[in-house]
Structures are given as structure tokens and as C-alpha cells.
Amino acid sequence: MAGRGRGRGRGQMTFNLEDVGIGRGDSLPPTTFKPSPLFPPMPVQPVPLQTGEEVEYMLALKQELRAATKTLPFYIRRAAPKRDVDRYSDKYQSGEPKDSTIEWSPDWSRLPKELCVKVREPRGKRPTPQVKRTKKPLVGKEEILTKLETLEKKEEAVNSEEEQDEEKKKTNEEEEQADEEDYEEDFEEDTDYIMSYFDNGEEFGGDSDDNMDEATY
């Protein structure tokens, strides 16, 4: 009895189809079997964007802001994961951010005490001595080492100050960032040796000695 209406016409429903607006003889749109396409064709093209001096200025502002925020200390990067073996050069490459230090100094009185993180000073004091060194240094050696280091730091303070200012100036010009980083690295650590010339010695012995026609001196 319930199936009586099936098959005859569109099928009986409890309400009047005309009220909803589907008249007699109208064909309904085909039923859909899949979700609507990801990029459906648009019946109307969108209105073109506004143009003008104001719009372009704000566009330039937006892009500059985006570039500038990457250089501010608020942009937090994870420290690079440690390599398998501690290398000698690690001590002199302090350019990478460390997880446990913060690059700027907030007003700690406005923050809850538990958020206090050590502030990293790129020029001036070094952060607390590396884990290696605290293990078993002889007292005399450490004193001498730290004295030497503070002397070097003072010398370098003028250099790195100047070069820090340069650095800040260049952040506004996006072009020279890459160049600047290379230049910086050579200055940053406290040896007299330029970092890029530092040779780990790992490539030694890779050359083959087999066909040596020329004499070695």
C-alpha cells in the first residue's frame, strides 16, 4: 500500500509541489552524484582590483613589512639539530640561534617569572661556557682562556658594533642580505682565521696520487 504511489509520475509527496514552485511538467535539474568540482567555472568574472597610488603604496608597505619581520629577533627559528660528532669548528660558529637563549631583551617585569629566558648577547659577553668546557677544566687554564677571550671581545666590540649597524642598515635593502651574511661570518668569531678558509681536513687524501706527472714541491 505504501508503494502504491511509486512509479506513477514523480511520486506523491506530503505537500503541494506547486507551493514550493515546481509546476507541472517542469523538469528538475539532474541529481548530482559527486561533490561539486574544486574550481567550478565562474558564471561571472570578478570585478578587477582597485588601482591607484594609495593601493600601490600599501602593497609596497605590506611586502616591506613581511621582509622586515623575518630579520627581527621576534622571528623564532628552531636551532639546527646537532650533528653526530662535535666538531672543532662548532666553537667558532656562533651565528646560529640557540634554543635556550632569546635574541632580544624584553622587559622582564612585565612578564611572569617563569618565562625568563637567558638573553643572548651577540657582542660583549659570551653566553655561559659550553657544556664541554664545564666538564673538567683546570682552573688556571680557564682563567687564562676567559681573559684572552674578553680581550679579544673588546677588540672585536668596535668591529662588530660597526658591522651590526651596517647589518641593520642593510635589512632595509633586501638585495644585499645574502652578501652581508657571508661577509659577517668571516668576522664573527674570535680567531684571526677567516672561516671560509678553515679546512676540516676531511677532504685530505681524497686526491689520487696515481698519475702524478708533475713534481710536487
Place this chain on the structure above:
Amino acid sequence: MTEEPMRGNRRSFRHLPQNSTNSDVGPPAYQRGWSANIPSCNAQLFGKINLPVSAEIRCVVALAITCVWDSEVVLRGFSRNSFHDLKGCFAKHMTAQEVRLCGLLLQEHFGEVVERIGTHLLRGGAQNLRTIANETNTPLDLVKKSLCVLVQHGACEFGSGRRGPGSPVEYRASCERVLRVLRYPRYIYTAKTLYGDTGELIVEEVLQRGHMTMSNTVKTVADRLTHNMEEGRSMEYSEVVSAFSKLVETHFLQRCPPVAEMGTAATSTTPATPSTPAAPASTSPPTAESNPDCYKLPHVTLIGRGKRRRSSDDSEEQRGGKKAKMDSESCGDEGIYWLVNFERFHQHFRDQAIISAVASKLDQTSSEIVRTMLRMSEVTTTQTAAYTQPLSANEIFRSLPPNYSISRPILDQYLSLLVDDPMEFVGKSGDSGGGMYVVNLQRALANLARATLESVVQERFGSRSARIFRLLLRKRHLEQKQVEDFAMIPAKEAKDMLYTLLSENLVQLQEIPKTPDHAPSRTFYLYTVNQLPTARLLLQHCYKTVANLIERRLFETKENKRLLEKSQRIEAILASLQASGAEPEQLTEVEEMITAPERQQLEALRHHINKLDSTENQVDETVFLLESYIFSTKTKRERGREGGEPGG
């Protein structure tokens, strides 16, 4: 797609007489407010639930119903004490689209670590440090750093925990504040138009750093300005200080609110805070406005000039002494931090929108009159006022700008024109003093939002659908037949358009039963448009749009990363070659390292990224309008409710 209305659970209008006509009928006020909370598709699918229950239970039910609608999943936290107060800007109802957009903005500006912490806080409500670290699997130090950054920028607040002063500090993030990042270019540009380059740089510095002391800002801005000036000239600190004070006087910058003490019974150090005496757990976090000193400049004398940064050593030595002196002396305003007052900027944008609407609807002189009225009421109008304080025509006449010299009777004519205009920008509130006039802020915002909605429908569906939409907005409830008649559109097409609008949730279907048994053949089906829920829907669409734009831009950048890096390197080489004085042949040689097709690709990429960026800016203008409208309607409702209206 057939719309088969479902039976059962429908609201019944038993209390209405059987022979009520369409114009009498409409959802009662409390239902209207309720329906604003459910996404409109559910109203269409499941009907409105007539339960006279409290807001919490309503929301839980809405949550249960809402799970089908992906873009409007409402997330909820539970309030325990006033730190977790509903009224603050740390509102707990954040949609998935908002959280997604906030995540993208945080990632762009502060990196992935902050993004992870930020979205976790936004989704989960107030949490303490350990919970955050554990649930996001981030090392504790990184969590601390991210929280410092978020607090510095005002995106996160901390307060005592739920269990009282002894429990660990809890942090919660503010979705609204993170979304402001999208509007930074507009703030900076406005400061430029009002206060010149100096003002622009001040606002930019304060925005980038979150909050700064006045001395710091002045020094940094002076240095930046000096850097852009010609050789030999430098910027005086006093000029920067005067621009800064102008910004503070007009309330565009304000002091940071003092930090509420947590856990200790000690009173806070600034004497002027009214909220300290009570126990910390029971006071709401102090806003900037609660401090009566919030617009007072500190008494510091900053004397000096901006420094130009050079690579040469002689100037370094020249200024070396001075620089050391500047850095070592403390300028006396430690602890007084300034931040940008977004609400004031929003007020300015709102005024601008009203003035330009009047200019395009009427004429330039009327817009000048409205501008004068708004300028006069800048300080006397509170941020949530529905209209400005009444101004007499005499006052307006005196305050008109001197280059707009119109005679007094003409001014009166203009004012009466403005009052009679159907957009109701200006209203007359009395006759003393030559006529007392107010600017109807709330109504103007509502009209602007309505115009936005209509324009959206027009651009997406065509002008005839827009005609139907406008008709429904004016006439509130119409039957299908009436829509066809009033809109003068043939039945078939009208039906098609109505169903398209219905499927996009811009139009809702309302049932009015004639008989108690809700027999479908004896029920009215009315189409209706509710402005507020539709505005909310469009706002969510806007958030989704901006998030999509950002994602597309990131995708495009990632696709062409290799090419971008190459071009950056080549530019760096070119710049260094030019600085060291190379010959043109060398330069062209280097330039040719980028091939022509690569150049084309780069051009296309730049063009796309520029387009995406300026689209973001434009969508943000719509976001601002809709947000202001929704906020003003919400405060109007709260004001009405507090005034003792029945129902709620």
C-alpha cells in the same frame, strides 16, 4: 536539487491567530537573537529550536547541530573566573577559519614555532606553560620564547590560574589581535596621511616591536629618517618628539596597561590603577583605557640628532663618544611603554567610510559638512556610541573649514537634505541653536554593511538576483509568488535565482503553519533575509578568502624558490660589483646569467604575488566594515538588554 522541508521540531506560531497575514508575522525578538547564533544552513535544514533555555545550553545544542558545516565549527572554552571573562576581546567563540587565518599570519610574521604555540592557545583556551609544552611537543625554552614574543605583541595575555593565586600562570591568546596584523599597512598609511613621514615611521616601529618606550622610538625613528636624508643632514629628536606627542594627543598611541600582579598581595607600582586593591583573581585584566594616565606623555627631554650609519671610521669616531653617552644614559621613561591604539584607528576608518559614502551619494559639500561634524565629535563620542553628541547648526557653521565658505541658509538646506536622505546618516535631535544634529553612526554602519551584502550578491549572481535580495531585505518575508510579482521577474527564473541564493545561505526559508498539525499543504513558506547572520556568514567567507590567498602566495613562492634564490644571489653580486666599480661589460655578463624565459617567469611570479597581496588588502577593507557592523550591533543589543528589555 529539491528542497524538501522536514517536519517536526518546527517552531509553531500557535499563539498567532489563524488568519494572520504575512506582514504581521515575523520571528519574535528573542528568537531573532537566537537565530543569529546558529549558522544559517542549519536553520534551513533543522529549523530553529524554540527552547527557552540559557545561552550555554543553546550553544551546546548548536555545537551538536553544527558539525555538518565545516567552515563554521564553533570552538568553546569554559569560563571559571573573570580572567576568563566572556566580555573581553579574548572571546572564546573562534571559528575554524579564523584560527586558520591566525595561524598563517603568525607563521608569516613570527615563524613556525610561534605559529604552533599560538594556534594551540587559540584552539584550547587558557593553558599553563607545562601543558602547552607537553601538548605541542616543543622544548620548554622555545615555548617560553614564543610566549614572550606573543605577549610582547599583545596577542597573548597571562593571568593567574583557575584554581586561585597559587596555581601556575595561564596564558590565553587573542584571535582578534592576531587578525589585526592583516591591517598593519592600512594603519601605517593612515599615519602617513595624517602626520607625514615621521608619523608613519613611528607607527611602523611601534607596530613591528609590539610596544616600545618613547625614547627608544624617537631614537630609532630619527636614525631611520637620517639614513634616508641627504648627506650632511640629520633629523632632530625634537621633531620626532613633536610628531610622537601629536599622535598621543589624538589618541592614536596609548600607554600599555600596567601589569596585574599575580599571586602576591603586593600592590602594583603605578599609583593610578583603580583595579589593584581587590584580589587579583577577581579583577578583569586591566585594559589600556582603565589607566587614567594612558595618554600622558612622560617628562623626558630628548636632545640630539639622528645618527647616520656609515661604514667609514671617521664619522664613527666623531659620533663614537656621543653614541656611548646616549646609550649609557637612561632617559627616565623606563617602564612606560606605548602601543598603537587600534580602536582609534578604526574610528578614523569608520569616519572615512561614512564621509566617502556621503560624498558618493550626495555631493562634496555634504561630505565636508559631515566631516566637520565628525571632527567636532571626535573626543566626545565614545567608541561604542550609536550616534555622536548633538551639535547645533551654529557650531557647525563656525567650524566649517575656511575654504568651504557657504552661507548659513545654504548650510541649513544641506543639513535638511542630509536628514531627509533615506540612508539616515544625519538625524535631527532638536531645534535649539538653529537645529541640533547628530550623525547616526550605528545606522550608517548598518547601511554600509547592507550595501556590501547587496554588492556581493550582485557581483556573484547578477543584478536580478541582487534585486530579489534587496527586495527581501526591505520586505522581510515574502512568499514565492510575491517575490516574482514584486521583482518583476518571470516565475521560472525567479525560482532558479531564489534557490541558488538559498543554497548559498544568503536567503532563508521560514515556515508559518496555518494549522496546528503543520500540514505542509496548509503552511506558508516564506523567504527572508536576516542582515546580521548574513553579515557574519560573509565575514567568515572573507576570512577564508584571505587564508586561501596567503596559502596560494606561499605555494607560488615555494614553487619558484630556486628561481627566486638565484635572482637574489645575482642581484647581490651585481650590487657588490657596482659598489666596487666594475665595467658595464661585467655587469651585463652577470645580468645575462638569468635567461630570458627565466626573467619572464620571474616577472609573472612578481605580478601574481603583487596581485595576491593587494587582494588581501582589499578583502581586509570588507572585513573591517563587516566587523564594525557586527560589533556595533552586538553592543547595541547589550545596551538594550542592560536597559531591561524582556526576553534574552
